[in-house]
Amino acid sequence: MPAPSTDRDLRFLDPAVIARLGTMELKARTVVEGFLSGLHRSPYKGFSVEFAEYRQYLPGDDLSTLDWKVYARSDRHYVKKFEEETNLECHLLLDVSASMAYRGGAPVSKLEYGSVLAASLAYLMNRQRDATGLIAFDQQIVTRLPARARPGHLHAILLTLEKLAPGARSDMGRPLHQLAEALVKRSLVVLISDLLDDPDAVVRGLKHLRFRGTDVIVLQLLDPHELQFPFRGASRFTDVESADEITADPARVRAGYLQALESLQARYERELRGAGIDFLMLDTSKPLDFALLAYLDARSRRK
Amino acid sequence: MRFLTPLYLFGGALIALPIVLHWLRRDVAPTVPFTAVRLLKESPIDRSRRRRLRDLLLLAARVLALLLLAGSFARPYLVGARGTSGATIIAIDRSFSMSAPGRMERARTLARQAVSDAEVAHERVAVIAFDQRADVISPLSSGGDARAAIENVQPGYYATRYAAAFDRAAELLTEDTRARLVVVTDMQRAGFDGGTAVLPEGIELTARDAGAAQGNLAVTDLRVEPRRIVATVRNFGGAARDVGVRLEAEGRTRAERRVSVPPATSTDVAFDRVVTGPFDVAIDDADGYAADNVRYGLVAGRALPRVLIVGGAPGSGHGFYFSRALQAGSDDGADFDVRVVTGSSFAGLSRAEVGDQAVVVMLSTHGIDRRVRDTLQPFLAAGGGLFIAAGADVDVSVLSTVLDWTPALKAQERSGSGVLAATDLRHPIFRPFDAVVANLGQVAFQRLWQIDPDTDWRVLARYTDGAPALLEREKGPGRVLLFTSDLDRRWNNFPVHSAFVPFVQESIRYLGARPPSASSILVSDTAAGPGAKPGVAQIDGHPVAVNVDPRESAIERVSPAEFPKLVARTGDARPEALRAGQQAEARQQYWQYGLLLMLGALIAESFVGARY
Numbered sequence A: 001m002p003a004p005s006t007d008r009d010l011r012f013l014d015p016a017v018i019a020r021l022g023t024m025e026l027k028a029r030t031v032v033e034g035f036l037s038g039l040h041r042s043p044y045k046g047f048s049v050e051f052a053e054y055r056q057y058l059p060g061d062d063l064s065t066l067d068w069k070v071y072a073r074s075d076r077h078y079v080k081k082f083e084e085e086t087n088l089e090c091h092l093l094l095d096v097s098a099s100m101a102y103r104g105g106a107p108v109s110k111l112e113y114g115s116v117l118a119a120s121l122a123y124l125m126n127r128q129r130d131a132t133g134l135i136a137f138d139q140q141i142v143t144r145l146p147a148r149a150r151p152g153h154l155h156a157i158l159l160t161l162e163k164l165a166p167g168a169r170s171d172m173g174r175p176l177h178q179l180a181e182a183l184v185k186r187s188l189v190v191l192i193s194d195l196l197d198d199p200d201a202v203v204r205g206l207k208h209l210r211f212r213g214t215d216v217i218v219l220q221l222l223d224p225h226e227l228q229f230p231f232r233g234a235s236r237f238t239d240v241e242s243a244d245e246i247t248a249d250p251a252r253v254r255a256g257y258l259q260a261l262e263s264l265q266a267r268y269e270r271e272l273r274g275a276g277i278d279f280l281m282l283d284t285s286k287p288l289d290f291a292l293l294a295y296l297d298a299r300s301r302r303k
Numbered sequence B: 001m002r003f004l005t006p007l008y009l010f011g012g013a014l015i016a017l018p019i020v021l022h023w024l025r026r027d028v029a030p031t032v033p034f035t036a037v038r039l040l041k042e043s044p045i046d047r048s049r050r051r052r053l054r055d056l057l058l059l060a061a062r063v064l065a066l067l068l069l070a071g072s073f074a075r076p077y078l079v080g081a082r083g084t085s086g087a088t089i090i091a092i093d094r095s096f097s098m099s100a101p102g103r104m105e106r107a108r109t110l111a112r113q114a115v116s117d118a119e120v121a122h123e124r125v126a127v128i129a130f131d132q133r134a135d136v137i138s139p140l141s142s143g144g145d146a147r148a149a150i151e152n153v154q155p156g157y158y159a160t161r162y163a164a165a166f167d168r169a170a171e172l173l174t175e176d177t178r179a180r181l182v183v184v185t186d187m188q189r190a191g192f193d194g195g196t197a198v199l200p201e202g203i204e205l206t207a208r209d210a211g212a213a214q215g216n217l218a219v220t221d222l223r224v225e226p227r228r229i230v231a232t233v234r235n236f237g238g239a240a241r242d243v244g245v246r247l248e249a250e251g252r253t254r255a256e257r258r259v260s261v262p263p264a265t266s267t268d269v270a271f272d273r274v275v276t277g278p279f280d281v282a283i284d285d286a287d288g289y290a291a292d293n294v295r296y297g298l299v300a301g302r303a304l305p306r307v308l309i310v311g312g313a314p315g316s317g318h319g320f321y322f323s324r325a326l327q328a329g330s331d332d333g334a335d336f337d338v339r340v341v342t343g344s345s346f347a348g349l350s351r352a353e354v355g356d357q358a359v360v361v362m363l364s365t366h367g368i369d370r371r372v373r374d375t376l377q378p379f380l381a382a383g384g385g386l387f388i389a390a391g392a393d394v395d396v397s398v399l400s401t402v403l404d405w406t407p408a409l410k411a412q413e414r415s416g417s418g419v420l421a422a423t424d425l426r427h428p429i430f431r432p433f434d435a436v437v438a439n440l441g442q443v444a445f446q447r448l449w450q451i452d453p454d455t456d457w458r459v460l461a462r463y464t465d466g467a468p469a470l471l472e473r474e475k476g477p478g479r480v481l482l483f484t485s486d487l488d489r490r491w492n493n494f495p496v497h498s499a500f501v502p503f504v505q506e507s508i509r510y511l512g513a514r515p516p517s518a519s520s521i522l523v524s525d526t527a528a529g530p531g532a533k534p535g536v537a538q539i540d541g542h543p544v545a546v547n548v549d550p551r552e553s554a555i556e557r558v559s560p561a562e563f564p565k566l567v568a569r570t571g572d573a574r575p576e577a578l579r580a581g582q583q584a585e586a587r588q589q590y591w592q593y594g595l596l597l598m599l600g601a602l603i604a605e606s607f608v609g610a611r612y
Helices: A007-013 A015-019 A024-041 A068-074 A110-127 A151-162 A173-182 A199-211 A224-228 A250-274 A289-302 B006-025 B049-073 B103-120 B143-151 B162-173 B320-327 B343-347 B351-355 B371-381 B396-403 B431-442 B500-510 B575-588 B590-611
Strands: A054-056 A078-080 A089-095 A131-137 A141-148 A188-193 A215-222 A235-239 A245-248 A278-283 B031-034 B087-093 B124-130 B134-141 B179-185 B198-200 B203-209 B217-224 B228-235 B241-249 B252-261 B265-272 B277-283 B294-299 B306-310 B337-341 B359-362 B385-389 B411-418 B420-422 B445-451 B458-463 B468-475 B478-483 B519-522 B535-539 B542-547 B568-570
Touching: A024 A110, A068 A078, A089 A110, A089 A141, A089 A173, A110 A131, A110 A151, A110 A188, A110 A215, A110 A289, A131 A151, A131 A173, A141 A151, A141 A173, A173 A199, A199 A215, A199 A250, A215 A224, A215 A250, A215 A289, A224 A250, A245 A250, A250 A278, A278 A289, B006 B049, B049 B590, B087 B103, B087 B143, B087 B162, B103 B124, B103 B143, B103 B179, B103 B203, B124 B143, B124 B162, B134 B143, B134 B162, B162 B179, B162 B198, B162 B203, B198 B203, B217 B241, B217 B277, B217 B294, B228 B241, B228 B252, B228 B277, B228 B294, B252 B265, B277 B542, B294 B519, B294 B535, B294 B542, B306 B320, B306 B343, B320 B337, B320 B500, B337 B343, B343 B371, B351 B371, B371 B385, B371 B396, B371 B478, B385 B500, B420 B431, B431 B500, B445 B468, B478 B500, B575 B590
Parallel strands: A089 A131, A089 A188, A188 A215, A215 A278, A235 B031, B087 B124, B087 B179, B179 B203, B198 B568, B306 B337, B306 B359, B359 B385, B385 B478, B519 B542
Antiparallel strands: A054 A078, A131 A141, A235 A245, B124 B134, B217 B228, B228 B265, B241 B252, B241 B277, B277 B294, B411 B445, B420 B458, B458 B468, B468 B478, B535 B542
16 A cells, blocks of 8 residues: 655644643544545545546446436536445444543554544545444443434534543443444444453454445554553553553563564454454554545455 | 861762762652553563772762862862971070070080971971071071081170070971970070960970070170269179179270179269260170170260350340350250341351251341341251240241241331240140249230231140230241241340249250260160170261170079970961961862862762663
C-alpha cells in the first residue's frame, strides 16, 4: 500500500497535533480532510470518494443514478458514481477497557488515539453516506449507537466518543458474540482495540462475526512502550486491569517479552487473515492515515 | 592540613544522604504500571556481584563527590609544607646591656646550641636580633645560615623590648604546626616594660640566660642650669661605688669630680657651666654597660630673639617703657635683643633686615610710608609677630593700608573706660599670670580706641565697660596683637604697674620671640635606625643630644622559669595566624584540585551508572 500523504499533510494526522485540537468533530475533520488532501496528490488511484467521479452514462447503468442537472446544462448523460456507493452499514467497535487508557511513550493514550480514529472513520463514512454506528465496550457493551446515515447521527457519534472514559478490564468475547447475534444485515465492522485479552476469545468472537457475513477490520493499537519495552532498572510491573504484579529486571525479560508479543501478533495475523479479517497493528505514536487507508482498502474490496 | 573556613566541613554530613538512599533502596524495585504484564515472565532482580559492585562504586563516587565539595568549600591548606616537622626561632638580645663583658659571646654560644638542638629535631631555624626592634637576620632555613647570622650579631644602643621579638616570631611561625621560640637574653626585667609581651598559644617559649651583671653605674640624666651643669649618676648594683665623673667638651676634660654612690641610689654631680655647645659627662665603669657610662648634653648659645620697636619721631620717647620691660631679665640677663628705631628708619629697612626680627612692635606710625607694606607683609607671611599699641601718634588708616586690612579698621579715640579684664585666662599671654591676673584690674585706662572689630579679630581682653582691649589677628603663620590703649604712659599708668613687664614679655613671647632651647632625645627616637649612636646629632638643622634609654641600665632580672610566665598568651584565632593561613591557602589553592576531583567523581558516577 503506497504512502498516501505528504509531509505537510502528515502534520494534520500526527496524534500529538490532533490531541491539542478542541472538539472531536474538529479532530475528525482535521484528520479526514488532511488525509484526503494528501490522497488527491498521491499516486494511489485505487478508488475515489469525491464527486470528481462523474462519468459518462454507459448502457446498462441504473437510470436513477443519472444527474439530470448536468444533463440539463450539457445535454450529456453523466452518472454520479459516488452516490451510487452509499448503501454500506458500518459499525465502529471501540475498546474502552482500562488497558486502553495506558500512555507510555506516545503523546496520547490508546483510548484517545482510538477515539480520534473512530471519529475520523465515522466522519469519512458520513461523507460517503454510509450508515455508521458506534459500540464502545470493555467486558460488556458500554455504549451503542445504531448505524444511521443521516447527517445528525455523525454528531451523536462524535459526542459519544468525546465523553468516553476508560472502563474496567476487557473481555472481548462477550460483546463480539452479542454483536454478531445482533447484526441482521450485511455490514462492515471496524474493531479498534489493543487486543490485550485472551486471544482465543478474541479470535472466536471475530470469527463469529465473520461467520455471520460481516466484513471485519481489526485495528490493534499499541503504545511504543508496549512495542519496545524500553524500561530500565529492576521494577515491579503492575497490570492496569488485573492488578497482577511481576517483579522483573527489564534487561533480562525484554527479549522474552518482545518474543511473546511477536508470537501474539503473529497468531492474530495468521488466524484473522485466515478468516478473511483484515488486521492492522497501529503504533499510537504514528499518524492516523494508515488506519484510514486500511478502512478504505477494505471498503473498496467489498464492492 | 588546616582549613580556612572549617564550618563548611559540616557539609560533609551530606554524605549520609546517598548512604541512606543506597541502604533503603538497595532491594526495592519501583512500581511501573503496565498493560501486557501477562506477556512478562517473573525474573529475580539482578543482585549479582557485578551489580553490587556497581552500586558500591556509584555510592563511593557520590560520597567522594560530596566530601570533596565540602572540603573544597572549607578551603584547605597545608602548614609546614616544606618537609620538616616544625621550626625554631632564635631571638638574640642585642640591647646595649649585652655589651657587658663576655655577655654577647655567651649569647652566641647559647644561640649556636639552640641551632644544634633544632637540627637534631629536624626543624628549620630562623634568627631574630632584637632590642626595641626585631629584625630577621636569618629566615627559616638550615642551621648553617643561622650560625652565620649569629656570628654577626653585635650589641647596639637600644633598650630591650621582648614584645618586639615575640611579635616578629609570631609572624614567622604561624604556618608551622610545631614551633619554638628560644630567647637568648640577659633576662632584664625592664624588657617587659613599655608594652604587653604577647605570644600565640601554640608557640613554645624558652629563655636562655646569657649572664647576669653584678652591678652597673650609669649617668642617667643631665640638666643644664643657668650657672651649672648637673649630672645624675646612679648605682644599680648592690654595693657602694666610688667613681670619677668627668665633664668633657671638645675632646678635653673640663672638670672632674669624684663621688661615692650608695647602692641602688642616684647622686647628682654639679659642674660649673664652663662649656658652650656640645659636651658630655662620663664615668668609668669597666664591669657595667659601656653605653650608659657617658651622657651627652648641649649648652645652647645666647641667640636672643630680636625685637624691633618702632617709636616714631626722634625724641618722642615712644618705646621707652616697652623696651625697658623687655630688657628686664633674670640673673642670666634679658631674654630679648631689643632695638628702638624711628618710623622713618623702619621704613628704610630692607625686607631681610625686617625678616631677621622675631617681633616688630609698632608704637607710632609717624614716618611710616608705603615701603613698610613691602617689608611687613613678607615678614608676617614668614611667621613674624607684630605688636601694635594705640596712641596719639598712631594713625589707624596707615595701619590698615600697610597691613592690607580689608575692610579697613576703624577706631575712634575716646576717654575713660575703667580697668582691664582678660577674656580667656587660658590664653598663653595670660596663663603665666595665674593667680595674679587680677593685678591687671588695678590699671586705670583714661583714653583708648573704640573699635568695633570684624570677624578677623579675636578679642583676648576687654575693659570693664566691654570695649575690646587686646585683640589678635592671624595672617598666615604670622600674628598681630593690637592693644587699644597707649603703652607709653600717656593714656594710662600701665607701664608703671607691676603687671606691665610680664604682660609685655608674654605678649612678645606669644608672638614668636622664644630663645632656642637645647634638646635631648633617646637613640630610639632618631630616624637613623639600629645603627644610631649616642652623641650630638643635627636634626632638622638643629643640634640635638642623643642618649641611651636609662631604663636599660637597670640590672634587675627575671629567672628563666619566671620569664615565660610574664608573657601573655593569645588563642589560635590570632590575626597573624589567620592572615598567614589565608596567604598559604591563596598560594596553594587546593580547593581547585578538590573541585576538579569532584567533577571527576561525578563523571565516573555517570559513566558507571550508564554503562553497567
